[in-house]
Amino acid sequence: MSIDDDVISAEQHRRRADQPSTPAPGTSDRIHSLRLRSVRLPLPTPISDAKVLTGRQRPMTEVAMLFAEVTTTDGITGLGFSYSKRAGGPAQFAHAREVAPVLIGEDPNDIARLWTKLVWAGASVGRSGASTQAIAAIDNALYDVKAKRAGLSLAKLLGAHRESVRCYNTSGGFLHTPIEGVLENASASLARGIGGIKLKVGQPDPAIDLARVAAVREHVGAGVPLMVDANQQWDRATALRVGRTLEEFDLVWIEEPLDAYDVTGHARLAAALDTPVASGEMLTSVREHVELITAGAVDTIQPDAPRIGGITQFMKLLVLADEAGLALAPHFAMELHVHLAATYPSEPWVEHFEWLEPLFEERIEIVEGRMVVPNRPGIGLTLSDKVPGWTVGDVTIDE
Template structure:
């Protein structure tokens, strides 16, 4: 009897443009490096097997790159046909080599991520298990914090109000953006939120906009506010600078969301550039690569707080040995028929198999391009 019991017979990819209700600004906008964000480009992959099983996965891009991800995914999608969907690591290697001339990080692996997530979703569905349980969960819920209410385009009164609302809804922590041209404005905003929410966990995110001197000054000024972490105080690739801050201050340093491969995370961890690593599965090439980052982070005794995409990251965070955090954004809610339960400061796994989500009709309506290959 053959060990291969099923094969991939059909692959559909879709580019979906998700509009945001309000243009979003962080420190990168205030420094003139980026424009306000008005939409998120989603890349969906739907993989079907000869036995009729289906897996759904997705990746995304903000501000730019969505059409490029879709184009690359369309070129390499035929590589999946005829493969055993359980051989996920083998398939990942085939996909990355199919596009190796454009590299093994960044956009090329982000296009692979949608396929990879769909394969893990399919594998867990075949087993009749939530993905976290297939991976081996350490917990059925994960601490969660909200970011979407703390952007710099919002006046502090709104940020404070939304922080309080999030806590009342059962969210366990609040993160707000910093990196304003005025350090005094940053400190006033963080202090106002701290005074409003009391001892609720509070994080800040500078989105890479400080230089080393400014970061040292701000880390020192923020120490009395008892923050869970200070995120991306420096350029994402300044591993040495992040390591210096981690060694100099009591407040943990968090970074990693902008790194675009497992290899880049390995360098960050080797440099001791973070107390808390923040990998993003769609950005590093999917769940297969994220699991490599998780293993390295655990071996280095680091905290874990995956970036964005909570629909995927709830499962991965639940499988991390050390108590992690997961980031709450409601932005992707319209794309799925199901939504995650939040209470008691935690995001809860559902009993649904796989990722536990299905693509909504609204997402179908927002589709701007699609393609399909089949045997």
């Protein structure tokens, strides 16, 4: 049996895509229209991680969002989104606009088949990267439709294991923030009820990283979960040397110590360190994550549903991660990942970023170190009245 659509034969894909949609008994609903919006969300402060300090990227000033709204003939509208940082937003919008017309008139319940149909509509640009990130927004919207039809939250529709998930804050620990500010942010996060703190590392001088980690550990105390994230900026020798020095701080994990595609290096590092190794956020397909899993390259896997093609692909990956006995900590997009993490059999982590909050009317409740899974139907999000002012592209595709 295949573990991913990536490895299904071309002929199987064509047969699936060409099969007519037959409604289930008593179901006559069809996709009537899709609205796609390209939105540029400005960030209050330019953001720098190790990739900026090593000269590989410029500070981040905005997040490019792709919103998909799928409306059915029964009058149900589902909202989904994808995103990109620094580059890729226009490409996602253009690709979604090009392939979305193939869904008009289709049964919105057939989400897996429709994912395959969208992939084949744009097959020449592949099954990862911007193409499947564009599909992710539509895929997520279809799940929102299905959950709303059932009157269930997304987590309940998929099968939840818990009503809340552990959470940790990342946005307060970036490298552009002086250590005094990082300590203040950590205190504020813990006071808000967030359960852990993640600190960015990976600077050209590891001594600075170690001093910052020591300061944060002393400030928050031994009992607070603490993670670090090098954003792929260490070579193998540096990762091993710094990783061994970091053992004394009792970290939950060391994240992206090496290039995201250095599977062999991650496997060797994971075997050499007591501290768990985490990675996966930069990967854009299930197949790439399978390479990490097969090689034993991570202890904690960090998939991003918008990046790997949406909920359809994410749920495939969760089965593989669970079978491998991995911990789960989805990357970014807490508004979506709080639902998906709640379906994982073992206790996961969800990353707290407040960056996307201005886009939505709703807020996630945080209590005693945990995010409460929203019980509103679907993903449970409504776009705020600020979104039109940040919209740079808007198209509706209908019958």
